[in-house]
Amino acid sequence: MDYSIPPELAMFVDSVRQFREKELMPLEHEFLIKGSFDAKTRTELEEKARRQGFWALEVPEEYGGQGMGTLATCLVVEELFKHPAMFEFGGSPEPVLYKCNEEQKQRFLYPIIKADHRCCYAFTEPSGGSDVAAIHTTAVRDGANWVINGTKTFISYAERANFVILFASTDRERGARGITCFLVEKGTPGFSLSRSIPTMGDDWEPHELVFDDCVVPDANRLGDVGGGWALVNEQLTHGRLKIAAFQLGMAQRSIDIAVEWAKSRVTWGKPIASRQAVQWMLADSVTELDAARLLTYRAAWLADEGKPCETEAFMAKLYATEMAQRVTDRCLQILGGLGYSKEVPIQSFYRQVRVWRIGHGTAEIHRWMIARDLLGLSARD
Ligand SMILES: Cc1cc2nc3c(=O)[nH]c(=O)nc-3n(C[C@H](O)[C@H](O)[C@H](O)COP(=O)(O)OP(=O)(O)OC[C@H]3O[C@@H](n4cnc5c(N)ncnc54)[C@H](O)[C@@H]3O)c2cc1C
Numbered sequence: 001m002d003y004s005i006p007p008e009l010a011m012f013v014d015s016v017r018q019f020r021e022k023e024l025m026p027l028e029h030e031f032l033i034k035g036s037f038d039a040k041t042r043t044e045l046e047e048k049a050r051r052q053g054f055w056a057l058e059v060p061e062e063y064g065g066q067g068m069g070t071l072a073t074c075l076v077v078e079e080l081f082k083h084p085a086m087f088e089f090g091g092s093p094e095p096v097l098y099k100c101n102e103e104q105k106q107r108f109l110y111p112i113i114k115a116d117h118r119c120c121y122a123f124t125e126p127s128g129g130s131d132v133a134a135i136h137t138t139a140v141r142d143g144a145n146w147v148i149n150g151t152k153t154f155i156s157y158a159e160r161a162n163f164v165i166l167f168a169s170t171d172r173e174r175g176a177r178g179i180t181c182f183l184v185e186k187g188t189p190g191f192s193l194s195r196s197i198p199t200m201g202d203d204w205e206p207h208e209l210v211f212d213d214c215v216v217p218d219a220n221r222l223g224d225v226g227g228g229w230a231l232v233n234e235q236l237t238h239g240r241l242k243i244a245a246f247q248l249g250m251a252q253r254s255i256d257i258a259v260e261w262a263k264s265r266v267t268w269g270k271p272i273a274s275r276q277a278v279q280w281m282l283a284d285s286v287t288e289l290d291a292a293r294l295l296t297y298r299a300a301w302l303a304d305e306g307k308p309c310e311t312e313a314f315m316a317k318l319y320a321t322e323m324a325q326r327v328t329d330r331c332l333q334i335l336g337g338l339g340y341s342k343e344v345p346i347q348s349f350y351r352q353v354r355v356w357r358i359g360h361g362t363a364e365i366h367r368w369m370i371a372r373d374l375l376g377l378s379a380r381d
Helices: 007-034 039-051 070-080 095-099 102-115 172-178 228-264 276-304 310-334 346-357 363-375
Strands: 119-122 138-142 145-155 163-169 179-185 191-196 207-217
Touching: 007 039, 007 070, 070 228, 070 276, 095 102, 095 228, 102 179, 119 145, 138 163, 145 163, 145 179, 163 207, 163 228, 172 179, 179 207, 179 228, 228 276, 228 310, 228 346, 276 310, 310 346, 310 363
Parallel strands: 119 163
Antiparallel strands: 138 145, 145 207, 163 179, 191 207
16 A cells, blocks of 8 residues: 555554454355355354454544544455455444433443444435435424334344434424434334345345334433434444445455456466456456545545545545446456356445445435535535
């Protein structure tokens, strides 16, 4: 790498590489054939990682974590996502949970950092995910409680979650400014998982959640009434940068495999690497990967400097997700039939990168936000 990554961070990322090679790679073939890790394997991997110090990396030191910044986090997930299992180290809560009050931190934040509790994050509804102001799930105050009604869909990791970070409308007239955030524990009467939704991604089956006169105490409200969208907006920027970094890992591994293959596969007496058609696919891929990397690292660096980086994060995620689609497609093509098979991970990357042009804001909404910033338009334009 020719940009300056601090030496101690580079060493840390190298230890992540060693973990991936030692613990994850031997399981790759099994993962590709089954399309998933069973819960036991995933838990064992998380435990091994924890014993090696890979735990709560992003958590500020004041909460007992390792206080890694955004750039460091991006480098770590880039390395991990060279394996198709989309495995991440545990103990890092959704950033919005740092906004909990002290009593809520004891119940919701610390158990994630210390005791491996999980949560999921529920915004999207059957009526749509992009138009946040139009959510239909309502929370109506009833004395010291709120009564929640509505349906959320495509909620990842709901089956493993101990609680859900739920966004509901407390004032439909006010659109996005009428959205409030609640922490709803599993087992709360009226809250259920109604069905799972199989997807084209390996090991990824989000759920539909139903809230039917679900009564939640006001003590479970996170932040101000009507302050839910502002809370989540902050966290989306961080999530977008991680997603951009996922693409770097998947694209890099696909290129590494394609380069090796192109050098060894011989047709008409010459390696296919000697053919311009193949060289151009590789040249375009590595150039676009580098561009995505620079966009991602720049935005992550800005985040670490405490500088505004919302638009830069939109650009990084938009470009990286579309780059990964093109790169995995070209690399699959270079491997021919083998690329389409489950003998190699490229087909898995090819399918998995697709979701990121949708989740955490679609590519179209990203373009809209970038243009809005460029043109100096307001949120209403
Ligand atoms: C595997 C998976 C996991 C997910 N996990 C979660 C989760 O954990 N929590 C959660 O809350 N959500 C989750 N989602 C939902 C995801 O965030 C939404 O799918 C996404 O926000 C888009 O919403 P939508 O699917 O309703 O599409 P819509 O909002 O209905 O959009 C449909 C199409 O119209 C386009 N479009 C919409 N409005 C405009 C506009 N103004 N201008 C131009 N184009 C527009 C969109 O870009 C898209 O192409 C997940 C989705 C998937 C597939």
